[in-house]
Amino acid sequence: MAPLTCTKLSVITITGIVTQIFGLSLFVFGFFPVKPALPGTSGSESFFAPECDFVGNLSDTTLPSDQLKSLYQELSGIPPSFDRLILMVADALPAEFVLGKNEKPPHKQFKEAMPYTQSLLASGSAIGYHSRAAPPTVTMPRLKAMVSGAIGGFLDVAFNFNTQAMMDDNLLGQFFRIGWKMVMLGDETWLKLFPRLFKRHDAVSSFYVKDTVQVDQNVSRHLADELSKDDWNLLYFQILHYLGLDHVGHIGGRSSALMAPKLKEMDEVVKLIHSSINQSQGNRQGRTLLMIVSDHGMTEHGNHGGSTYEETDSLALFIGLRNHVFDYASVINQIDIAPTLALLFGVPIPKNNVGVLIREAFDSLKEDQHLRALELNAWQLLRLLHAQLSGLPCRNFPCDAFYDHQSSDSSECNHMTENMLCCLYMEAAALYTSWKSKRSFESTSNKDYSSTTAAYYKFLKSASEWLSRRTTDKPVNLLALGLTTLFISSVILSSLMFCRLREIYHRGNQQASNLKYSMNGWSFDETFIVSVVLILVTCMTSSSMVEEEHYTWYFLISTFYLLLLRETAQSLSSVGLQSFFPMQKGQSGEGFFRICCSFLLLISGRISRGWHQGGVNWTSLPDISKWLEQAGSPYVKPLQLMSAVLVISIGLFALFSIESRGKCLQMVRLSFLISGLLVLLHIARYQDYALSSTNYGGTFLVQIIYAILGAVTTGTIVALPWLIPLSTSKIFPADNTFSPPFSPSIQEKFPLVELRDTLYVVGWAYILCWCLLQLLLQQPINTTPILLLLLQIVAGVHYFARSGTHLKEWVEIAGFHCLGMAGHFALGNSNTLATIDVAGAFIGISNHSTFLSGILMFIITYASPMFILLSLVMYISTKSVVHLVIPEKANAGDILMMLLGFPCLVPLVLNSILLTAYTVVLLLMQNHLFVWSVFSPKYLYVCATTKPTEKEAAAHSCRSKR
């Protein structure tokens, strides 16, 4: 095979990167579909037919609540059937326990546990439904679906990561607007969703899953009190959310011994409420609807979150509607609850509702009222359809006005979905119009009515199905294409790396005589790195391993350090015991130095591991940062200042250790010194008030620092290669005592030495600039981890510079990559979106700018991986090239390839393998419970990591072009 040339290598690499970006964007586009949602809330305009020049809210929301209520009532034409609503949520109660499955009655044990409810069902005063919940079957999204009728997408979560409150149009908001009093007893999720709506509330936390008794007693203790309260005159909404059943399920599964008593308890509650309703029905006017719902079901083992029948089969039970006796319960969608309740209680249907009215709930209404309710639902869905389908022709909107009986018949309703929906709607609307006109002549027949309702339901059902499919369906082709592209790119990159490895291996073989350790076979470290990749890929398939990913990285990086220590011990006595004698002082000193380096690595790695207790499950355990925060600022501040001083002095020491008198270099040193002092000044004086926007001095100072750092770094990078007069012979950086012995032939290669000096200075400029930025932006508590990270990098680089041929270059770079990830978690990041430091993103920005604060947020979050990538430049310069430059007449391209090939390729390959593996995992797990809470945020992180990796690689190859 022809050897790779520099150009060829960079061209193939760039192709790989471009393919990867392309595939990633395809996949992300397919996996996280952006669902167009209608903003705002429904007002009185929802009682009019949708029109072309559709305008937003009318100003009726400003009306006082009682006026608004009468306005709604007048416009809708449907008198509210009920005045009071009691919503009892039994968390995770499968409908099967109450209604049975497949038209069979429920299990005997469950039936006996709920005698009262069963008697209500048998007498027909309760109507029960299997209500299908959409995955993810966890409480908060289900509650949202129930009150808004919408099916949320993932991006809803991603975009609202710092606010949990529900902003979309929902039933509770509508009730609040017309002046209802609302009371909530039970799960605190409701309070998080609707922070200010409840007049009284008593929230219990679902944190203690082991507790099955107290959690429900805390709800029931207020019940008798609340039911007899006088202030629930007419408008009243009570939510009871019982968590006990969910806890029973989590402990013992469906067949737990605690299940029957818990159901009995629920039955008692139903009995209590129902008898109290019956009493009040006698002496007061208000009519009460009692709804018993569950948010989701549970599997045989009591878990939930997925999309199996057991988990999605939840209960919806109406008590208080007109009596119906069914032989078996029918199936509705959970989202159908929202429009049904809205119209039963005379409020507009929430804007993004996808549900359809439940037929039996409106049986007690008159024919025209029922049809009107259907029409309102149809209008609402039509508006939503229009928002999602910009292709839906506008002229179809006032369909009923232009409708012509002859122009279309039902045979036309078989074309494309969009046209079919419109056609179905027009048909229903036409039937309704004709029914209305007939009724004015008093000639309506029962048949007309039923055909109209049937037509409406047909439209509503298909529209609802289409809309919900659109929010949950993923374009398979797009995903498959994206995945294939990602796979191809990772194959390209890894085969490229493999080629390079083989080339170097062959060359190593050719001159094995020169090398102490010939490169035959796999060494232990290489096996380790390969198994690291395998372990990481395996860990990604487990949700708790993704949650606790930092443990994996810490464990792997400290194992790597221990291996380095072992390597040192190995080499120590390759010289044997003599190395302890003074005659071979040089080598023993070197061994000693390497041992010191590995101990420094181990110690600083361990401390930074203990700094933040990240992850999800063990965050409450003590760690250093919590301890420091408790101790207060008298301890934090000095520590921070000390670390900052150390970081700056390490950087400056490295810059000053170069023996050169060039003016240019002096300038660089001076300006870094100045900016370092300015950063210290900022830390000492301003950081406590950095967040108050009135602090002009602080902001100005920060801006000055930004400017200096930007100017110096760009200047160094751009100008240094041309300006620096470094090419005198003894300029190799770093302290000469430690520098590896050069063979004279290398020393004579001036251009190479010059290049390495330049790289060294540029690398340190990168590192210093990045460190100073981090000192400025990170939270005060994170200053020490930055110092530790810098120490690890410096120690690692020095160790590797002295390791000669013991370790292979790609192993070292992979080790650095691991260090970067471990540092990422040591700075307090995790795989949830909640740990992103939003506050730091506004330091030094005088007016609000999403773009700038986005950049700052990125700098803060990806501090550590970027740090590693930047320091690789410095690493290249210190790496001994003795064993790399073999041909006597190596041209510039070859040398560059030697220097830069692996530092560019290894991070790219690692990242692309992990990215591809993770994409596969995400695809396989798309119905898993944690896809929303764990896997998807992790995926966003992985995607974001991809970006800097690629950028860095691009920067490297740019340099190599020079």
Added chain:
Amino acid sequence: MKEELEKITPSKISSFQVFLIHVCCGLALAVGFWVAHNVYSINLIFDPTGTLRLIWAIEFPVVILLFSCFRQKPEKCSYLKAIARGLLGLPVGALINALGALALGAPAGLQYFERTVSWSLLMSSLTFVPTACVYGSCWTDWHRIFACTKPKGSLDFMLCLPAHGAVIGAWFGAWPMPLDWERPWQDWPICVSYGAMAGYVAGMVGSLGLALMHTGGKQLKAE
């Protein structure tokens, strides 16, 4: 010349002796567990400190007494001296094991101190003490066995494989610790100890197998 000498000097050890030693060590572990369960009715999960200490108390004497019989250069070094070397090796090995565990992320809090100490004592008697008894403080031997992992002969295998097995087993045993299974055995150092002991037993089996193969090969050559 020197290499030849080294080839000759390792004291001969037959595969039967290897078998005997490994069975004794394995039995000591088993007896430790049995005593903990049946006599003191404690186990690793509910009382890790006590159980580890008990197992160590039974394992350590067995190890030190057995391996001291195979001390290197028996003419220069008495049995008692070998035992003293083992006793000295115990705290050193415990310290190294404890530091390694801490570096890999064992909890450093004071409430874990006792557990860490008893765990590292047990680990030390599984890994360090045998070699200390046999080779004393000879750096080349230690370097050959632990740094380079290039054991020569059955004796080296007998020292090297179980020790490496215990360390690697402990390393793998740590993996379930961060998971959210909420099992009591996920606590430090329970699953790590289980892993270490499993690795130790696996290492003994491997060493035994190698010893058998070795002698088998020799016999074949001889024939």
